[in-house]
Amino acid sequence: MLEATAFDAASFRRAVECVVARLDAYLRDCSTRGLALTDPSALLDAARALMRGEHDPLSPLDEHKLDAIVDLYIRTGIQVHSPGFMGRQFSGVIPLAAVVDLIGSTVNQPSSFYEAAQLPNVAERIMAEELNRFIGWTPGRSAMVTTSGASLANLTALLAARNDRFPQLWSEGLASLGGEARPAIAMGEDAHYSISRAAGILGIGGEQIVRLPMNRQRQIRADGVRAALRAAAGRGLRVFCLVGSAGTTPVGAFDPIGPLATVAEEEGLWLHVDAAHGASLLVSDRLRHKLHGIERADSFSWDAHKMMFVPAMCTLLFYRDKEKSYGAFRQDASYVFEREPDAYSAFESAAQSFECTKRPLIMGLWVLWALYGRSIFAKKIEYLCRLAADARRILGEQPDFEALHEPEANILCFRYAPVNLRKPAPPDFQVAIRNRIRRAGRFFISKVDLDGETALRVVFMNHRTDTGHFRMLLDEIRAAGRAVLAGADGDA
Amino acid sequence: MLEATAFDAASFRRAVECVVARLDAYLRDCSTRGLALTDPSALLDAARALMRGEHDPLSPLDEHKLDAIVDLYIRTGIQVHSPGFMGRQFSGVIPLAAVVDLIGSTVNQPSSFYEAAQLPNVAERIMAEELNRFIGWTPGRSAMVTTSGASLANLTALLAARNDRFPQLWSEGLASLGGEARPAIAMGEDAHYSISRAAGILGIGGEQIVRLPMNRQRQIRADGVRAALRAAAGRGLRVFCLVGSAGTTPVGAFDPIGPLATVAEEEGLWLHVDAAHGASLLVSDRLRHKLHGIERADSFSWDAHKMMFVPAMCTLLFYRDKEKSYGAFRQDASYVFEREPDAYSAFESAAQSFECTKRPLIMGLWVLWALYGRSIFAKKIEYLCRLAADARRILGEQPDFEALHEPEANILCFRYAPVNLRKPAPPDFQVAIRNRIRRAGRFFISKVDLDGETALRVVFMNHRTDTGHFRMLLDEIRAAGRAVLAGADGDA
Numbered sequence: 001m002l003e004a005t006a007f008d009a010a011s012f013r014r015a016v017e018c019v020v021a022r023l024d025a026y027l028r029d030c031s032t033r034g035l036a037l038t039d040p041s042a043l044l045d046a047a048r049a050l051m052r053g054e055h056d057p058l059s060p061l062d063e064h065k066l067d068a069i070v071d072l073y074i075r076t077g078i079q080v081h082s083p084g085f086m087g088r089q090f091s092g093v094i095p096l097a098a099v100v101d102l103i104g105s106t107v108n109q110p111s112s113f114y115e116a117a118q119l120p121n122v123a124e125r126i127m128a129e130e131l132n133r134f135i136g137w138t139p140g141r142s143a144m145v146t147t148s149g150a151s152l153a154n155l156t157a158l159l160a161a162r163n164d165r166f167p168q169l170w171s172e173g174l175a176s177l178g179g180e181a182r183p184a185i186a187m188g189e190d191a192h193y194s195i196s197r198a199a200g201i202l203g204i205g206g207e208q209i210v211r212l213p214m215n216r217q218r219q220i221r222a223d224g225v226r227a228a229l230r231a232a233a234g235r236g237l238r239v240f241c242l243v244g245s246a247g248t249t250p251v252g253a254f255d256p257i258g259p260l261a262t263v264a265e266e267e268g269l270w271l272h273v274d275a276a277h278g279a280s281l282l283v284s285d286r287l288r289h290k291l292h293g294i295e296r297a298d299s300f301s302w303d304a305h306k307m308m309f310v311p312a313m314c315t316l317l318f319y320r321d322k323e324k325s326y327g328a329f330r331q332d333a334s335y336v337f338e339r340e341p342d343a344y345s346a347f348e349s350a351a352q353s354f355e356c357t358k359r360p361l362i363m364g365l366w367v368l369w370a371l372y373g374r375s376i377f378a379k380k381i382e383y384l385c386r387l388a389a390d391a392r393r394i395l396g397e398q399p400d401f402e403a404l405h406e407p408e409a410n411i412l413c414f415r416y417a418p419v420n421l422r423k424p425a426p427p428d429f430q431v432a433i434r435n436r437i438r439r440a441g442r443f444f445i446s447k448v449d450l451d452g453e454t455a456l457r458v459v460f461m462n463h464r465t466d467t468g469h470f471r472m473l474l475d476e477i478r479a480a481g482r483a484v485l486a487g488a489d490g491d492a
Numbered sequence: 493m494l495e496a497t498a499f500d501a502a503s504f505r506r507a508v509e510c511v512v513a514r515l516d517a518y519l520r521d522c523s524t525r526g527l528a529l530t531d532p533s534a535l536l537d538a539a540r541a542l543m544r545g546e547h548d549p550l551s552p553l554d555e556h557k558l559d560a561i562v563d564l565y566i567r568t569g570i571q572v573h574s575p576g577f578m579g580r581q582f583s584g585v586i587p588l589a590a591v592v593d594l595i596g597s598t599v600n601q602p603s604s605f606y607e608a609a610q611l612p613n614v615a616e617r618i619m620a621e622e623l624n625r626f627i628g629w630t631p632g633r634s635a636m637v638t639t640s641g642a643s644l645a646n647l648t649a650l651l652a653a654r655n656d657r658f659p660q661l662w663s664e665g666l667a668s669l670g671g672e673a674r675p676a677i678a679m680g681e682d683a684h685y686s687i688s689r690a691a692g693i694l695g696i697g698g699e700q701i702v703r704l705p706m707n708r709q710r711q712i713r714a715d716g717v718r719a720a721l722r723a724a725a726g727r728g729l730r731v732f733c734l735v736g737s738a739g740t741t742p743v744g745a746f747d748p749i750g751p752l753a754t755v756a757e758e759e760g761l762w763l764h765v766d767a768a769h770g771a772s773l774l775v776s777d778r779l780r781h782k783l784h785g786i787e788r789a790d791s792f793s794w795d796a797h798k799m800m801f802v803p804a805m806c807t808l809l810f811y812r813d814k815e816k817s818y819g820a821f822r823q824d825a826s827y828v829f830e831r832e833p834d835a836y837s838a839f840e841s842a843a844q845s846f847e848c849t850k851r852p853l854i855m856g857l858w859v860l861w862a863l864y865g866r867s868i869f870a871k872k873i874e875y876l877c878r879l880a881a882d883a884r885r886i887l888g889e890q891p892d893f894e895a896l897h898e899p900e901a902n903i904l905c906f907r908y909a910p911v912n913l914r915k916p917a918p919p920d921f922q923v924a925i926r927n928r929i930r931r932a933g934r935f936f937i938s939k940v941d942l943d944g945e946t947a948l949r950v951v952f953m954n955h956r957t958d959t960g961h962f963r964m965l966l967d968e969i970r971a972a973g974r975a976v977l978a979g980a981d982g983d984a
Contacts, residue, residue, distance in 0.1 A: 002875045002955040006864050009519035012587035016512050019591050020505065023598050027501035035607060040839045043614045051618075051862040057871070061588070062863055069859060070595055076610040077601040090602055090849055095504035096553070098597035099511050103562055105590035105803035105856075106515050109569040110582055115527060115930070118568040122535045126543075148640035148805070149847045159693060173697025174666030175674040182667040194848060197821055201651060203695015205665025305849065311597035312849045313640070329689055347532045355641045356686060357582055357797065357804045364597075367561060368498070370543040371554055376498050379549070383494045438607070463494040 004057035011061045012106075018063045022070045027095060030464060032084040032472070034437070034444035038076050046072060078444060083465040086458040086473070087444040089249070089277055089306050089411075096371065097310040097364030104360050111146070111360040112350040120360035121347045127316075127366050131302075134282040135318070136295045143325035145317045145352045146361040150276035151194035152354055153301035153317040158185065158198045158241060160299065160319070160328040161270035165240035170330055174203040184208035184237035186228060188220040188255055190248040192274055208237055217405060218251050218450075220244060222259030229267060241270045246278040246291055246300075250448045250457070251404070252388075252411030254278060258293030265296070273300035276315070278409055280307035284378040287385060290408060298324065307381050307410070307461075310364040325352045384410040384460045391458070391470045398474060404450060410460040413448055416481045429484060430454040436480040443473050496549035503553045504598075510555045514562045519587060522956055524576040524964070526929070526936035530568050538564060570936060575957040578950040578965070579936040581741070581769055581798050581903075588863065589802040589856030596852050603638070603852040604842040612852035613839045619808075619858050623794075626774040627810070628787045635817035637809045637844045638853040642768035643686035644846055645793035645809040650677065650690045650733060652791065652811070652820040653762035657732035662822055666695040676700035676729035678720060680712040680747055682740040684766055700729055709897060710743050710942075712736060714751030721759060733762045738770040738783055738792075742940045742949070743896070744880075744903030746770060750785030757788070765792035768807070770901055772799035776870040779877060782900060790816065799873050799902070799953075802856040817844045876902040876952045883950070883962045890966060896942060902952040905940055908973045921976060922946040928972040935965050 005011050050069050052062065079085050081092035109117035111124070128144035135142075147153050163170050166183060174183070183204050187195050189211050199209050210232045213224040225242070232239050242264045244255035257273060264271035273294060279302035281287040282294070294300060297320065304314040319325040329351065350356070368376075388407040395403045400418040415430055426432065431454050434447045448457040456477070458470075497503050542561050544554065571577050573584035601609035603616070620636035627634075639645050655662050658675060666675070675696050679687050681703050691701050702724045705716040717734070724731050734756045736747035749765060756763035765786060771794035773779040774786070786792060789812065796806040811817040821843065842848070860868075880899040887895045892910040907922055918924065923946050926939045940949040948969070950962075 002872055004868050006586050006868050009516050012519055013516050015588050015591040019595055020508050024501050024505050027504055038610055043610055047614050055865040065863055073611045074599055077599050078608040080600050093600050094498050096507050099507040101597035102594040103511055105593035107566055107569050108572050108585050108803050110804045116570045118530055118535055119565045122539050149849055151848050170692040171698045173700050174695040175669040177667040178670050200662040203666040206663045208665050311600050312602045312851055356643050357641055359804055371557055372498050373547040376496050376549055380494055
């Protein structure tokens with residue numbers, strides 16, 4: 001036996017009480033605030049100062065130090081619960097989901113295997129069935145696998161696609177193709193970087209990515225896909241997978257999934273949809289139509305830590321055909337995989353998951369769904385998409401702003417473009433504005449490159465944000481822009 | 493604005509109080525217990541019964557339902573905090589680390605980018621420096637990246653190795669090699685399945701894995717590596733990476749890292765060490781020698797959710813040469829990557845991490861380290877390794893048990909092998925025993941295949957477990973074995 005207060009339940013309770021007091025105040029704070037951007041070396045010193053030297057294992061928890069750490073953690077972080085947070089696709093969480101993570105991290109039941117995490121494995125099955133109500137696949141025929149982020153979900157799906165079309169490559173490797181036509185992936189220009197990364201990782205190579213033409217709304221032009229595929233074949237490429245997005249990271253565009261599915265079916269391609277951001281719209285009766293055709297995709301990814309408002313990360317990877325979900329990874333590992341599936345292993349995801357040890361990712365989402373039902377998700381998503389439409393309308397009323405697209409979800413990109421300037425705006429004008437806004441610490445927005453030019457980008461993730469906040473943001477952008485033009489800004 | 497009690501701080505506080513009452517009782521329970529293995533369909537019904545239908549968004553949190561969910565979650569899970577838990581390499585956590593996850597999940601600061609999670613990024617830098625005290629690299633020259641599990645860390649390291657040796661493959665793909673010599677990886681027979689999986693994923697192919705000979709202790713025989721490499725070259729393979737383990741998953745064997753490093757240096761190979769399980773021994777002055785030579789590895793992985801006792805997952809990937817850590821992934825994505833690194837981006841891991849959104853994985857470990865220092869880790873690890881040695885000695889005193897190796901860390905494999913049986917034991921004797929133990933619900937142990945035969949396996953992860961519990965386990969194995977031999981066991 002080893003005695004140390006660190007292992008005691010009493011320390012646990014004291015730590016919770018200390019932490020919850022801070023978190024409660026944090027969640028009650030509705031002020032409009034962005035980021036308190038801190039110099040890393042100053043923060044390094046502050047954090048180092050909170051570390052103590054060697055510790056007497058029998059002395060009690062140092063609540064004072066813990067409190068100071070929590071305070072620093074909260075103050076220096078991105079303020080996802082503030083109406084001033086409009087910059088990224090992760091969210092202020094529904095607080096109960098964070099409490100569920102406390103349970104998960106205390107009882108520590110990794111969920112790849114049924115025997116280690118029985119309820120999480122069952123909850124995965126339940127959520128797969130619940131969410132399939134909005135997809136519409138034949139019950140029991142499809143599969144859902146939880147994984148650690150959409151980059152991993154996209155990689156896994158592309159791997160399943162590669163192995164489905166070229167089953168020998170898992171063992172023989174791509175070098176065995178020996179100068180024959182090269183495996184390739186077709187995707188839209190605005191697909192997430194994890195797709196092109198996956199081409200590099202999987203041995204396909206970035207040069208074997210076929211970029212599909214976009215329309216003005218930055219959606220894939222389905223009528224241009226066949227020509228692109230023919231051109232690719234002419235260059236010796238064998239496209240096996242077509243990747244759509246719903247919606248894209250830069251502007252939240254939804255590719256036309258139905259027409260893409262038609263092409264994929266006719267050409268014998270695997271259709272994967274990166275719906276990390278947009279799949280949550282499925283739970284809304286009003287917005288589901290944006291994903292029309294998703295039931296014809298072979299696979300799609302869905303980040304619940306985006307618009308289902310659970311803590312990062314909780315990614316769901318769906319396969320239309322359950323059998324294909326077993327094709328991504330294949331090997332033998334006796335200490336984990338049962339040779340013969342039994343009633344237990346039928347419920348577990350080890351053979352379909354990249355991870356061996358995996359957090360019980362589903363639990364936050366399931367508990368929210370169990371206690372609150374679908375409506376809070378649907379209502380919040382509808383509110384955020386409506387807010388983006390309202391913001392677009394407001395932009396249209398401002399002569400000194402230029403909207404770059406019609407928002408399809410909760411992302412809106414635009415530029416501050418005042419007319420009649422005495423001299424042209426500097427080349428990094430939008431970046432300089434964004435940095436100035438960030439530094440001012442009242443709003444947090446992002447930037448994006450569209451066709452080689454930088455724009456400002458807001459992502460509405462918070463139901464506390466309203467059009468009043470957006471108008472305040474525009475005023476702050478104007479002030480920042482004027483300061484930049486006046487040369488008052490040293491920092492680009 | 494959208495009103496719903498689900499978003500309120502008051503609901504958060506009520507949920508925490510409800511949950512903490514259960515978790516406190518759970519952590520106080522020192523009883524010896526294994527798994528309450530439940531039929532999945534019965535659990536499915538129980539979980540479904542806890543879901544309510546549509547919810548009035550203004551009604552308060554249903555604490556009764558939440559309490560029932562927590563109770564079910566705890567009861568049906570693997571009992572990592574019980575002395576009866578001896579089956580897997582994840583651990584009963586140091587409770588404060590779970591509380592830190594509550595903070596992380598509430599404030600939701602994904603940590604790939606400095607601006608989103610300033611303190612986590614700084615804490616990564618601090619822990620890299622703290623842990624490097626036990627590795628010994630020149631300060632500032634190496635890199636540490638957090639990632640979601642050792643499977644991902646191993647994949648990332650192998651990718652960095654592949655891209656280092658064959659830089660053109662990221663763009664051109666492996667098919668471009670066109671029948672030339674094929675890239676290959678050399679590893680021990682007992683390397684974790686994520687290594688051979690990585691060969692499949694990266695397009696190298698499982699056939700390009702060179703399996704290195706082992707000694708009786710199931711360590712790689714360093715004196716056999718060169719011959720294996722020559723034979724591989726003769727088959728047209730270009731081995732670019734040598735993978736050692738410290739320790740292996742089946743028996744916890746530590747490959748001889750120093751001698752492997754010598755071969756790797758002479759042959760121009762990347763040396764990666766999968767030290768997911770064993771790297772934690774570095775923090776112990778008594779046990780560090782097991783990893784002698786680790787400072788000569790190009791990369792190694794370290795699961796803090798194993799023997800640093802934080803919740804799954806917290807994996808650290810170390811690179812000796814910081815520059816090489818940027819070689820795993822390369823592409824452009826304007827909305828996340830700055831074109832020019834600045835004081836902030838120098839602290840962030842987005843370019844080195846597989847994940848785009850990533851949990852602030854380091855925070856539990858850093859807070860424990862800050863408040864408790866190194867000693868609780870070192871003492872607990874030393875206790876667990878000593879317990880394995882004691883258990884080995886106890887086994888040696890039992891004529892009806894057969895130990896299969898000398899434990900090098902906290903893993904011990906053995907068989908129940910009673911002599912003078914009237915008829916031979918059935919072929920699945922050890923599996924039947926293991927399943928019977930699992931069903932009895934007092935101890936949780938695992939099984940492992942060694943050279944095609946199944947053995948029992950214990951992993952000591954809990955300081956509450958002592959030799960008395962191990963003796964009780966042996967008695968229970970005897971009783972289970974007798975019952976199996978008597979044919980009282982229908983379930984293999």
